Amino acid sequence: MGLLEKLQTNVLTADGAMGTLLYSYGIDYCNEELNIQKPEIIEKIHQDYIVAGADIIQTNTYGANAIKLARYGLENQMKEINEAAIQIAKRVAAPAGQFVLGTIGGIRGIRKSDATIDEIIATVNQQATQLLSGNPDGLLLETYYDFEELSATITHLRKLTDTPIIAQVSMHDPGILQNGISLNDALHHLEALGANIVGVNCRLGPHHTIQAFEGVTLPEKAFLSAYPNASLLDVEDGRIVYESEADYFGKAALYLREAGVRLIGGCCGTTPKHIEAVKKRIGTLPPITDKIVTPRKPIIIQEAEPTINQPLHEKAKTERTIIVELDTPRHLDTTTFMEGAEQLNAAGIDAVTMADNSLASPRISNMAMGSMLKLQNNIRPLAHITCRDRNLIGLQSHLMGLDALGIHDILAVTGDPTKIGDFPGATSVYDVSSLELLQLIKQLNEGISFSGKSLRKKANFSVAAAFNPNVRVLDRAVKRLEKKIECGADYFITQPVYSKEKIEEIYEATKHLSTPIFLGIMPLTNSRNSEFLHNEVPGIKLSDEVLERMRACGEDKERSTAEGIQIAKELIDTAAELFNGIYIITPFFRVDMSLELIRHIKEIDAKKARENSYVKASN
CATH class of the missing domain: 3.20.20.330 (Homocysteine-binding-like domain)
Known part of the structure; x- marks a missing residue:
């Protein structure tokens, strides 16, 4: 038998x-x-x-x-x-x-x-x-x-x-x-x-x-x-x-x-x-052949509360959208950070984005600073979340906390390895990859926990994913973007780019995608800064032309700053023609440099608006 x-x-x-x-x-x-x-x-x-x-x-x-x-x-x-x-x-x-x-x-x-x-x-x-x-x-x-x-x-x-x-x-x-x-x-x-x-x-x-x-x-x-x-x-x-x-x-x-x-x-x-x-x-008890199952009352999952602001990925599909990264402090004095964020907001940006312990070095929690920005200054925060520092329990708890605080704009990233940070002996968790984190966040948006049980209410996250275009074979990087879109990415934020040719290459390689891309621009502060970024920071590569222009400034701080801003403006001129989303990365709390670039973007857009109005009037 x-x-x-x-x-x-x-x-x-x-x-x-x-x-x-x-x-x-x-x-x-x-x-x-x-x-x-x-x-x-x-x-x-x-x-x-x-x-x-x-x-x-x-x-x-x-x-x-x-x-x-x-x-x-x-x-x-x-x-x-x-x-x-x-x-x-x-x-x-x-x-x-x-x-x-x-x-x-x-x-x-x-x-x-x-x-x-x-x-x-x-x-x-x-x-x-x-x-x-x-x-x-x-x-x-x-x-x-x-x-x-x-x-x-x-x-x-x-x-x-x-x-x-x-x-x-x-x-x-x-x-x-x-x-x-x-x-x-x-x-x-x-x-x-x-x-x-x-x-x-x-x-x-x-x-x-x-x-x-x-x-x-x-x-x-x-x-x-x-x-x-x-x-x-x-x-x-x-x-x-x-x-x-x-x-x-x-x-x-x-x-x-x-x-x-x-x-x-x-x-x-x-x-x-x-x-x-x-x-x-x-023993020899016979099996049960009939069973009555009492239907359980279905758990009603509430719809997410509507956000006040239009999601960044929706806005970037049709109009200029500017986000600016400002690192949270490594110390407990938040004065400079808050003042800088206020200045950026007054300049007309759409969100202040904050890394999650970038380069694996501890900073004040971006959840805490994001909450302060939102509640005290009505500034829109965009919080990065790494897979490095939290296990699945911590990740879900953190995300639930962000939702409870009304912080709905997030960037899901893998995170720099701990070996490069202040505590090289610290443990990297990596329970999930950034691809899986995207899927899990979208699961929260359906009101479902990582474990599968009901959260009784849907979250309302707009989720960005990272895009590093500074690679030898861009097509492979784009294939990864397509995988991230399948996993739920609403938009992409790139590493800083330092070549107009690279920006054009990115556009050609991604123009088939309907998912918005925020092109990363980070002004250089001096020659040593440019050499460090090019040779030591993962995911960043500078063109030979840019490196030479910064070397030519020598130790002259004012000239170096001016040249760094000029290079960034030239890159923005190209990026603004091809992408609605611009992502400015503030170097070393130099908010003045970011403000100058924001003004430049606003001038570009104002000029374009005037030209369009003139064309319409002529017709």
Whole structure:
């Protein structure tokens, strides 16, 4: 009798965690390598679960794909590791006839940049081919946070084999996936794609897993599965521990059965004792065939409050828009910063943009300074957000704070590495890339948390992305812009450009895009400043002509300032003809230089307006 036939009339007990037991043995490297290095350990764990009462065991292959094995330099042993795993499991299961599942683990978490779908499918195909060669009773897809990845994997595998597929998602919060889709909708979608058993595993303990299944209706053809963690995890003396008692886990299995689950196993923190408790409680109880699900009241997500000002990206599509960067102070005296921002605002700019600890050096929080600008001076702030300094918890908290303060203009950037800053030993977080941060911010605009649960209200962010055109192959940089647009970028802000030819090249390379671009202009203050920017600051390159013109000024400060402003004006003359958005970067708090450039832009626009009026009058 096959697995699916058995589930028609039985609730089956699966095994529990593999990694938890290996961890308890003091093994903290690649678990899958043990299939070939110490197979007797893996064999014993399988045997212990069978003795505990498991009807089903899974191969030790959760991370045995080329992408994950590459972390240990073992990608070339993928075939050998998977073949050994299926052989060990089949050998142990043979005497009593337990079912064996070939396990394939999810690759992506929140970071989609970890691997493309094409890369994932390629490595899944390799691993599945090896597992299927051992004739397993099913393929177990487990710990999938990324629903796109799981959907694509099932679609591919269903074309590859008729072997039963068990597809299990993982949730951050009960009843909802990280993309905001309900567990019920997700499981029914997986069934439609061809999965024979659909369910959940990992992250949540028994209580929240049961809670999640309360809202799940029984599939038409597929069966439900659940592999909860033993409990919520804790850390003691640097080691991960789970507090759940085995009997509690066994009692929870009864509730899962009542929720319609027919395949019950365990994930992180579970041991043979937990599985023994499940088997003892479930016994020969028949599966539930009818289930009434009380519809939950839908959570109403309020619309975002309308912003007072027109979004910058909308304005820049039709008219001149000027933003000016002014670094927040490295000290606690904010007088000069506030005075400079007031002067810039009086000159008629659209927003003051503030970096997020630029060059990895600490400054006063741009959230704090932005709030002061907005509330005290009615100045529009544009806050940069880096992926470097905050984990996902901090990023969402920070963004929610910005929304609460009414700061809706933001620039999502990766952030300079900590090694170049004041604290080179500091940790760079980079939980996500700038591309993923864009997507997550747009998710907040839908009223959905990074974890997928409702925020009860939509955020209202207008999101810029960075564009570095100072590269050898501009086409590649433009391709990245297109990816950022797909991820939700509303407009782009460039690194400073120091060549009229480069500005024209940027225009030609991006004119097919409808997404506005703010062309970066930063006046040079002296020759040493220009040499430093050209040779040491990532993403900035000066033309030979500009470098020579600044060198010619020598140590003459006034002449250097005048020449720096003149170069910037010449660049603005070209940029203003091709781009509505101008991004002025204030150097070293030299607000006077930025003010001179703003006046120049205003003069250009006034002259153009007069010429247009004359033409209209003449017609």
